Amino acid sequence: MKSLLKIAGAALAFTIGFGGQSFAADYPTKDIRMVIPWGAGGGTDGIVRKLSTIAEKEIGQSVYAENIEGGISATGVMQVMKARPDGYTVGSLTYDSVVTVPWQGLLPTYKLEKLKLIARVTSEPDAILVSSNAPYKSVADLIAAAKANPGTIKVAIQNTGSRLHLAMLQFQEKTGTEFKLIAYPGGAAPQKEAILSKEVDVVATSMGDFSALIEGGDVRGLVEFSDSRNPTFPDVPTAKEEGVDLQIGSFIVLAAPANTPDDVVAKIEASYKSALESSEFQEWVSKVGVSPNWLGTDEVTEWADGTQKTLFDQMQTLVDQGVIKK
Template identity: 65%
Template sequence: MEEQDLKHQLFAALAVACAAVSTPMAASAEYPERDIRVVVPWGAGGGTDAIVRKLTLLAEKEIGGTMYVENIDGGISATGVSQVMRARPDGYTIAALTYDSIITIPWQEMLPNYKLDNLKLIARVTSEPDALVIDSSSDYKTLDALLAAAKASPETVRIAVQNIGGRVHLAALQLEQLSGAKFKIVSYPGGAGPQKEAILSKEAAGAVTSLGDFANLLDDKTVIGLTEFSSSPNPTYGDVPMAKDLGVDLEIGSFIVIAAPAKTPDDVVAKIEAAYKTAYDSEEFQKWVANVGVTPSWLGTAEVTGWSNETQKTLFSQMDALVEKGILSK
């Protein structure tokens, strides 16, 4: 009996010890317990970098932990996004995807293991039309004047894009096709920063990108906006004419989507989404984006994947058509 009682006592003591240990372990698993890395797959200084840094700074106040942005440039965003695809799905590594992350890289089949199924899309935070901006000291003060020059002397007007085969390159090609103009399209990889340098150094007369990317140069009149490829006026730069009003039926633009590795737990994704939604809705962020010419546009976790799939389908079809016509190569 004494031996049996001793066994019962040992089992009881072990059960109590396990219970005591399990409670603090559960509490310590509360997300986040350490710093959250936010990968921006472009160089510092561009529009995506600025937007994600501002929004993440505000989200950090909500999520209850430190969030830091890391720029990993290369491969028109593939280098940074691929790192996140391979990261541990625990919520401590997330990414900011852009047009090229969702459209260009998959369409061009640049990497065999690059599949959006490797990611869980959390939210879209911006949806921003591209535009054509021009050096204000140039002779071209209107889109008609620029197109006329590019028709009269083909490949003499230098227009800066970012990456060959990327979104703004596609926009420039479509503008040529629709207008009959022929630019000297020059690639400046690494986001809007190198495009700005090209205009400031007089290497390029203009650039195709979003107005928000060139907000500081628009504000100080270094460049002027000739047109925006949109069907609605820009909320900040309403004086920039829409392409459709100038006889050019072209709509194309960028966006930013927050994403995590595919197997990140749903409750962690929900916390990240909630933190960014609060940051997005804040008066501080809404005022900030209005001042820099960025168009905020929210889609939550429940909607963003469907939107991404439809966007892919539409744009893949458009690009395949350009390939068939010999305008774009794959």
């Protein structure tokens, strides 16, 4: 009897193991859901949709985007964390997903260990942009105006406590200025509405997020928080050139639920890498002010851990100095 049970158990284990291998070998057999944890119309949305449209040709099934807003990206990312680890739900993470939400401890159940990071696909510095009819012709003009009228110049950031909020707090500290920072939750789209409707004259965002408005002449860049000029917008000076020691920006990382099979992750990784390197994407992204910046599955987790530690330390210093509250 024991022998029969052993044989039956071995057969079951073989069937399960073979089934798993067969599933991975056949993957994908249906459409793949790509969760974008920000509203439609923003920079992250545009980049992920474009990349996914190209990647689906390689992977062999449609990749459909689903925008799930809320919680500084946590609402959408949590759905990825809770999804079945079968490769049919993938998510896009940004700075807030990797840094802001974990640091603030907004959700006790939100842990990056519940995800398997697939790849980092882009990175882009933050910047200060102004309305085309704003009186500030340079970042020096903006700084001078802010010093002359502390707390009166309205600057649209995104979420309170977000990367852009942190960037502006550091900008104020390093330049001895004070602005009226106004939060527009939900990504870049509400910021665009704010500057087009003349609610604000200044936004802290990225050049890529506002590329269409820049090209249309609605806004212009004053400074980018980088040490090298953006090849898409070479006329915009860097913070280093303006004598401001500040480098900060966003990124996009693709992730799947933890325990997603390695060979399934490898297929997703290969498809998106091919898409990123394609002439179609390279030509498109060169016009939106974002830098393709690939880190594959073997490297991205270590990079994310290191980025977290560095920024957590920086934010804790600002807490200790009383600049921000945790």
